[in-house]
Amino acid sequence: LSDLARADCRYAISGHYQLPPAETLRRVGERAADADRDVYGTGATLNRFEHRVAEFLGKEAAVFMPSGTMAQQILLRIVADGTGNRAFAAHPTTHVVLHEQNGFAALHQMHFVPVGPADAPLTLAHVEVLRDPIATLLLELPQREIGATLPTWNELAAIVAYAKEHGWHLHLDGARLWECGPYYARPYAEIARLFDTVYVSFYKGLGGIAGAMLLGSRALIDEAKIWQRRQGGNLVSLYPYALSAEQAFDDRLDRMASYLDAAQRVAAALRRYPQVEVRSAPPPTNTFHAMIRGDRDALRQRAQKLALDHGIWAFKDLAPTVTPGVFKWEIYAGDATLALGEKRLTLALSTLFT
Amino acid sequence: LSDLARADCRYAISGHYQLPPAETLRRVGERAADADRDVYGTGATLNRFEHRVAEFLGKEAAVFMPSGTMAQQILLRIVADGTGNRAFAAHPTTHVVLHEQNGFAALHQMHFVPVGPADAPLTLAHVEVLRDPIATLLLELPQREIGATLPTWNELAAIVAYAKEHGWHLHLDGARLWECGPYYARPYAEIARLFDTVYVSFYKGLGGIAGAMLLGSRALIDEAKIWQRRQGGNLVSLYPYALSAEQAFDDRLDRMASYLDAAQRVAAALRRYPQVEVRSAPPPTNTFHAMIRGDRDALRQRAQKLALDHGIWAFKDLAPTVTPGVFKWEIYAGDATLALGEKRLTLALSTLFT
Numbered sequence: 001l002s003d004l005a006r007a008d009c010r011y012a013i014s015g016h017y018q019l020p021p022a023e024t025l026r027r028v029g030e031r032a033a034d035a036d037r038d039v040y041g042t043g044a045t046l047n048r049f050e051h052r053v054a055e056f057l058g059k060e061a062a063v064f065m066p067s068g069t070m071a072q073q074i075l076l077r078i079v080a081d082g083t084g085n086r087a088f089a090a091h092p093t094t095h096v097v098l099h100e101q102n103g104f105a106a107l108h109q110m111h112f113v114p115v116g117p118a119d120a121p122l123t124l125a126h127v128e129v130l131r132d133p134i135a136t137l138l139l140e141l142p143q144r145e146i147g148a149t150l151p152t153w154n155e156l157a158a159i160v161a162y163a164k165e166h167g168w169h170l171h172l173d174g175a176r177l178w179e180c181g182p183y184y185a186r187p188y189a190e191i192a193r194l195f196d197t198v199y200v201s202f203y204k205g206l207g208g209i210a211g212a213m214l215l216g217s218r219a220l221i222d223e224a225k226i227w228q229r230r231q232g233g234n235l236v237s238l239y240p241y242a243l244s245a246e247q248a249f250d251d252r253l254d255r256m257a258s259y260l261d262a263a264q265r266v267a268a269a270l271r272r273y274p275q276v277e278v279r280s281a282p283p284p285t286n287t288f289h290a291m292i293r294g295d296r297d298a299l300r301q302r303a304q305k306l307a308l309d310h311g312i313w314a315f316k317d318l319a320p321t322v323t324p325g326v327f328k329w330e331i332y333a334g335d336a337t338l339a340l341g342e343k344r345l346t347l348a349l350s351t352l353f354t
Numbered sequence: 355l356s357d358l359a360r361a362d363c364r365y366a367i368s369g370h371y372q373l374p375p376a377e378t379l380r381r382v383g384e385r386a387a388d389a390d391r392d393v394y395g396t397g398a399t400l401n402r403f404e405h406r407v408a409e410f411l412g413k414e415a416a417v418f419m420p421s422g423t424m425a426q427q428i429l430l431r432i433v434a435d436g437t438g439n440r441a442f443a444a445h446p447t448t449h450v451v452l453h454e455q456n457g458f459a460a461l462h463q464m465h466f467v468p469v470g471p472a473d474a475p476l477t478l479a480h481v482e483v484l485r486d487p488i489a490t491l492l493l494e495l496p497q498r499e500i501g502a503t504l505p506t507w508n509e510l511a512a513i514v515a516y517a518k519e520h521g522w523h524l525h526l527d528g529a530r531l532w533e534c535g536p537y538y539a540r541p542y543a544e545i546a547r548l549f550d551t552v553y554v555s556f557y558k559g560l561g562g563i564a565g566a567m568l569l570g571s572r573a574l575i576d577e578a579k580i581w582q583r584r585q586g587g588n589l590v591s592l593y594p595y596a597l598s599a600e601q602a603f604d605d606r607l608d609r610m611a612s613y614l615d616a617a618q619r620v621a622a623a624l625r626r627y628p629q630v631e632v633r634s635a636p637p638p639t640n641t642f643h644a645m646i647r648g649d650r651d652a653l654r655q656r657a658q659k660l661a662l663d664h665g666i667w668a669f670k671d672l673a674p675t676v677t678p679g680v681f682k683w684e685i686y687a688g689d690a691t692l693a694l695g696e697k698r699l700t701l702a703l704s705t706l707f708t
Contacts, residue, residue, distance in 0.1 A: 029375070030376070034376075035375045230460050234423075
């Protein structure tokens, strides 16, 4: 329903444009004139795209999968089987534990070791107090659930050095890795090189239909393909996702700096309202959380009014937080944000918060 | 490579037409003007399609999944957890055991009990000698690996009655269920009603891009959705597969009788050659196996010649069998077979076998 209401609006504060399936498929098809059909993971177009992203991130090999849920569970399982240790450590808000119905345990008998506090970014100090023997340390960059925050490069390098010293497999949950580029101001391969393996998504920030890649050594990726078949993700053809993913990669990766700039402008505008607090201001990525004190129903009604009167979409609802009367609005600055313009942004925020 | 060569031919003996991705996506998009975007399994278009197939097969509920591998493992796991018994019985050639890298064991710790001989269809007599306690009996209709054979309706009913007496969960691997309609000459719901749960595919016979459905009671399907998320198949959007699946369902289900008729004509024509033996003649479904005695390389070269000289695609290669010098050709009579015509069929077979 949220999408239907959003689809009725010409403008939006957050995200990209959302087209109806017919239009998305038409556009993907139109640009894929020379693509061949992949069959069970093999096909020139698909394999070229995998190779291209592997090169771009400085990894030996890559495999396209339907979802990050599948890619990351598979990685954790391979390392667990290889080391005989089923424990992995990650921030308490990791997607693997919060959003996958405990597939890591139900399918892979993995054991989760939380590291660091649930409401703050991970630091070396948190990692240093880890006592459980673990096989994998999974780092998420940026840490989405706490406002897409990022450690400084030095803090990150220190965590990585500590992990290597302890012989842990270091895995990057890069669901939003593309969003880290402007903050670290380094080639993506330099970030990815810190890790043994990397997962990236093609729909969240890049706006493809769905799909993910797992990257690492050739031996590990070959093993991951076997698990992909086991898990039911070695589909007869993945081209609707893979073609859309590559087009999104071509179109949007270079816009990440503009998105960050737009996010910082929206964040600054929001901070003018006393009832709004922006987590980690200025936001290091183009995704951030605005914490809003107020009446949830009234805010929802104002967002509806904004949509009806001005064709500007803000949100369908806000998420509750641990603090009563404070609600969370996750803003992802994307194509829609770029197209909104200062004047409409000012109008929108004053409709919502004055 | 097989597809590329096939794509170069105007005609083919087996299968449907294979279009390049660009053209498939264009056609799917064109017919989906009113479709809405599904989000994590929820969307009017997707859920209407699930409901429609559930009604058609006389089941309470259905869930669309990326693959049958996923759907069937999930079903087996739910029954195992519910009964505390991890054993399931099936024909030795079941897809679950032959083609899924043992996901049933590696992910779900299931135990496989083979029933019946590997080279013959399952009968009541085979099931009656089962001694292991099992939770699920999985029947595949038709039994693909041994030539898409079918038990008679009475044999099937007897197996089903025996399974019910013993309190087993009865699951239908209906990857090619659509192909059974003409032989049983009963509504599909009457076949599906024999089983507690059913899996159907939308790409094999129907020619969609990919995708499957699991059908059963509402409680079981609700549980299956949780496992679908665990397994990484609850994608943010499934519409490229689901829309293509529904279009294929609309277009091709009514053609199954013509496909069977075409299969029987091809089988009869093949039997005129002494080196060709057709398994289960006349074939009960539009898929059948021709066992060909000859030199494999020479046959491959003749197929290439047929493609080059007449633009008719037969096969890229034949599969070896347990008998040296005898090779297997699996023929699926589909849209291409219908379009081939008697004259071209005669020419093709005489090029291959004279």
